[in-house]
Amino acid sequence: MPADKVWWRDGVLYQIYPRSFSDSNGDGIGDLRGIIERLDHLGWLGIDGLWINPVMPSPNMDWGYDVSDYKAVDPELGTLEDVDELVAEAGQRDIRILFDLVPNHTSDQHPWFRDAIGSRTARYRDLYVWADPKEGGPPNNWLSVFGGESAWELDEASGQYYLHNFLRHQPDLNWWNDQVREEFDDILRFWFDRGVAGFRIDVAHAMIKDRELRDNLPVDDETDERARRIGQQPIYNMNRPEAHEVIQRWRALSDRFDPPRILVGETFVLDLGKMIAFYGERNDELNLAFNFPFVFASLDGGALRKVVDETESLLLPESWPVWTGSNHDVGRLGTRWCEGAEDRTRCALMMLLTLRGTPFLYYGDEIGMVEPELTKDQLRDPVGLRFWPEPRGRDGCRTPMQWTPEKGAGFTTPEATPWLPIGDAGACNVADQRHEARSVLHLTRALIMLRASSPDLQTGSYEPLETPQGVWAWRRGERVTVALNLSSQEVTLEDLSGEVALSTNRDRDGDRIGDRVSVGPWEGLVIQT
Ligand code: NOJ
Numbered sequence: 001m002p003a004d005k006v007w008w009r010d011g012v013l014y015q016i017y018p019r020s021f022s023d024s025n026g027d028g029i030g031d032l033r034g035i036i037e038r039l040d041h042l043g044w045l046g047i048d049g050l051w052i053n054p055v056m057p058s059p060n061m062d063w064g065y066d067v068s069d070y071k072a073v074d075p076e077l078g079t080l081e082d083v084d085e086l087v088a089e090a091g092q093r094d095i096r097i098l099f100d101l102v103p104n105h106t107s108d109q110h111p112w113f114r115d116a117i118g119s120r121t122a123r124y125r126d127l128y129v130w131a132d133p134k135e136g137g138p139p140n141n142w143l144s145v146f147g148g149e150s151a152w153e154l155d156e157a158s159g160q161y162y163l164h165n166f167l168r169h170q171p172d173l174n175w176w177n178d179q180v181r182e183e184f185d186d187i188l189r190f191w192f193d194r195g196v197a198g199f200r201i202d203v204a205h206a207m208i209k210d211r212e213l214r215d216n217l218p219v220d221d222e223t224d225e226r227a228r229r230i231g232q233q234p235i236y237n238m239n240r241p242e243a244h245e246v247i248q249r250w251r252a253l254s255d256r257f258d259p260p261r262i263l264v265g266e267t268f269v270l271d272l273g274k275m276i277a278f279y280g281e282r283n284d285e286l287n288l289a290f291n292f293p294f295v296f297a298s299l300d301g302g303a304l305r306k307v308v309d310e311t312e313s314l315l316l317p318e319s320w321p322v323w324t325g326s327n328h329d330v331g332r333l334g335t336r337w338c339e340g341a342e343d344r345t346r347c348a349l350m351m352l353l354t355l356r357g358t359p360f361l362y363y364g365d366e367i368g369m370v371e372p373e374l375t376k377d378q379l380r381d382p383v384g385l386r387f388w389p390e391p392r393g394r395d396g397c398r399t400p401m402q403w404t405p406e407k408g409a410g411f412t413t414p415e416a417t418p419w420l421p422i423g424d425a426g427a428c429n430v431a432d433q434r435h436e437a438r439s440v441l442h443l444t445r446a447l448i449m450l451r452a453s454s455p456d457l458q459t460g461s462y463e464p465l466e467t468p469q470g471v472w473a474w475r476r477g478e479r480v481t482v483a484l485n486l487s488s489q490e491v492t493l494e495d496l497s498g499e500v501a502l503s504t505n506r507d508r509d510g511d512r513i514g515d516r517v518s519v520g521p522w523e524g525l526v527i528q529t
Contacts (some may be wrong), residue, residue, distance in 0.1 A: 007096055008198070008262050008287060008358060009320050010458040011048025013450050015362045017328045018077055019063070020400045021420055023412040029419045030400070030411065032078030036089050041430065045091035045449035051098040051200045051264065053081075053328060057270055059109050061169040062382060063203060063398075064100070064109035070187045080194075087195040090381055096197035098264060103246075104203045105170040113171050127183075129163035129269030130155075131173045131213055140250035141215045142237040143230050144168075147386050151237060164205060165237055167382060175207045175246060188261075190471040198254065198262035204278065204286070205269050206238035207246055215255065222432060224270045229391075239269065247278065247285040262287040264322070267455045270296070272310050279319040288322045288358055295330055299348060301353055301472030301486045305464060308355060312462055321357030326365055333362075334370040342368055343522035346443055346504035347484050350524040353447040354482045355474075356462035361444070363401050367433050370442040372423035380420060395420055402429040438506045446502055450526065457479040467493060471519065481527045485519040492518045498529035 005011070022034030032055065033489045040052070054064030054502055057074045064074070073079055087097050091418035106113055115124040131139035131152070138152035139161055152161035153168045163172040173180050184322055188199070214234040218509050223233055247263065254261040265286040267278045270293055278289045289333050291311060297303040326334030338344035345368040352359040374395055384393015400418050400435040403410030433439035451457040460477020467473045470487025481498070485491055493516065504524040519525060 005458075007048045007094075008264075011358070012059060012353065012491065013098075013358060013360045014042060014045075014047045015051045015324075015327060016053070016359055017363060017398050018055055018154055020398055020411070021363055022401060022403070023200060023416065023418075024166065026413040026416050028412050028416040029076050031076065032082035032086055036082070036086050039089055039093055039095065042095060045445050046452055047095055047361075049096040049098060049197065051360065051371065052100065054100045054102060056102075059107055059169070061167055061451070063380070066105070066167070066170050067102050067111075067305065068107040068109040070113075070183075071190050082099070082195060097195070098200055098262070099196050099214070100189055101184075101187070101199040102202040102403070103173065103175075104206045105164065105166060105172045108169045108171055116171075117155050120158050120160065126177050127174055127180055128171050129209060130158075130160045131163075132160055136376045140236075141232065142213075143216075143232055145230060145234075146383055148230055151463060152353050153434050163209065163237075163459075165203075167343045172198060174208075175209075175242075176211060176260060180278065181246065181249065185249070190249060192254070192257050192261050196261070197239075197259075198264065199265045199447070200266060201247075201250075201286075202266055203238070204247065204265035204267055204289075205243055205274075206480050208240040208242040209238070210236035210240060210498060226270065239274075242278070242345070244280070244285060247426055248280060250324040251280070251284055251286070258360075264288040264290070266290055268292055272307070272314055276316075276319070278315045279316065281316075283316060283318040288320060288323055290324065290360075294323060295325065296329075299344060299468070299486060301470060301484070304351070305472045308462070309464055311355070321355070322360060323337070323352050323355050324360040324362070324504045325352055326362035327360075328362070328398055330392055331392070332369060332371050332393070333365060334368045338368075338390075340370045341522070342440065342487075343504065345440060345523045347486060347522055348445060349440070349444055350482065350502070350504055350526065351472075352483055353444070353451055354457055354476065356460065362397075366441055366444040367402065367428055367430055369402060369428055371423060373400055374421060377389055399423050405429050443502075443504065447526075450502055454480060454528075467491075479529045482524070483517070483519055483527065484524040490518055490520050498527045500510065500525050501528045502526045 021031050022038045022134050024033035055073050055077045056067045057069040057072050058064045069312040084426040088192040112124040112127050116122050116128050138150045142151040146166050154161050160201045164170050214236045216236050219228050229296050259318040267275045269275050278286045294307045297307050333348050334345045337348050376388050379395050381394045384395050399420045400422045405426045406476035409413040409422045433441035437511050456477030463475040465473040468491050471485050471491050475481050496517050500508045
């Protein structure tokens with residue numbers, strides 16, 4: 001790695017849903033040893049860092065996002081020794097490991113909550129958010145994100161309610177309490193001391209609640225679609241300004257490590273100004289903040305370009321954008337943006353890997369994996385089950401990685417029953433695509449290699465160009481231009497010259513362009529002068 005390369009800024013990051021990546025012991029569940037066994041694939045692809053969804057012990061009411069011990073590994077996924085080996089083996093390949101931190105809530109099986117429930121004077125009582133009933137019912141009108149029901153659950157023994165912004169099995173921590181802050185400092189240090197390079201912070205915007213527990217306001221014309229679905233504006237049960245103090249505290253702690261550890265936030269706010277505030281006014285909060293307005297924009301030049309241009313104009317010079325099209329909650333880009341069409345998927349990958357900012361690929365994006373249709377009895381996600389059949393739950397984007405065309409897809413043994421059904425591995429898998437020079441997999445790798453060899457693509461400026469409708473084109477730095485035709489009509493672009501460094505369908509790699517170029521429907525070109 002060149003000495004001045006900053007891995008999380010200049011490199012490409014990759015998200016792994018550990019239960020679904022690779023199963024090393026044939027129990028149908030992916031695990032840490034499985035990830036270790038697949039590091040060669042990730043090294044070959046050119047990945048610089050992995051974000052691994054929660055691996056801590058969990059009763060799995062919300063698949064790892066209900067943690068019952070923050071300093072251990074869930075036995076289904078491995079051991080602390082496996083973590084050490086993963087960090088070391090990944091390090092050998094210049095790959096860093098980011099873990100997932102869930103600070104907003106614990107599991108209701110966490111020893112703190114087991115102690116806290118039942119008595120108002122319990123030792124750990126104040127680590128959670130408790131309130132007296134109001135008029136015989138919940139303390140206020142806050143609704144849970146998972147289901148449009150009250151976010152309060154009555155603890156009959158003590159006569160008070162506890163808050164759960166998500167499932168009732170996920171009691172919210174009280175971040176006004178100093179002990180909570182100290183415990184989490186300790187948790188961060190525990191993993192950083194083991195060589196973990198940073199954290200993705202779950203619902204980073206949600207940690208602090210209004211001290212006075214004021215009622216949320218009803219939806220109005222400005223309210224976004226997601227809040228509308230829940231039925232109120234989440235302004236007091238989350239999205240409080242004091243969350244920034246907690247993040248600043250962690251950033252200071254992370255910066256004290258050598259090398260500094262990094263913080264990536266799940267900043268699930270749909271207002272770009274508010275999202276960008278999480279980098280900190282003095283760039284002293286998150287290193288990277290996920291951009292959900294981008295994730296939810298449709299794959300057309302207009303909508304995506306609008307978000308990118310606005311993000312670029314609002315970001316402070318030292319802050320660095322993040323681009324992603326898939327994750328374990330929102331779905332896979334091959335399905336949600338591209339409706340399974342491979343030419344579109346190729347354009348989406350070219351976009352993510354050539355914009356100015358850090359791309360996060362989600363396992364399977366590199367082969368254009370799509371979400372299989374699941375029946376209700378196959379679902380494991382509490383949200384999918386709650387809202388069946390619409391909106392679609394999250395299991396479709398959490399199905400096992402498709403490594404080979406055989407039964408078990410190389411994810412698990414042919415005899416094992418995978419924890420979630422496997423998609424169409426015959427049609428889409430790593431092994432077949434490795435043998436096909438023009439596959440989506442080879443395009444993804446070529447884009448990553450091109451980026452790694454081009455300072456313009458890593459850190460060069462982003463400058464959008466005037467183009468006909470349907471096309472989105474931008475210049476990166478001094479010598480690179482990217483042109484994406486996100487429409488079904490061929491278009492001609494003027495005033496472009498140079499050599500095609502990469503084309504989405506690979507037919508035009510190496511072509512010389514003199515002044516004008518036609519770009520086919522759903523075709524993308526990276527042109528270098
Ligand atoms: C966001 C996580 O990504 C999601 O999977 C989880 O259900 C919620 N936070 C609650 O932790």
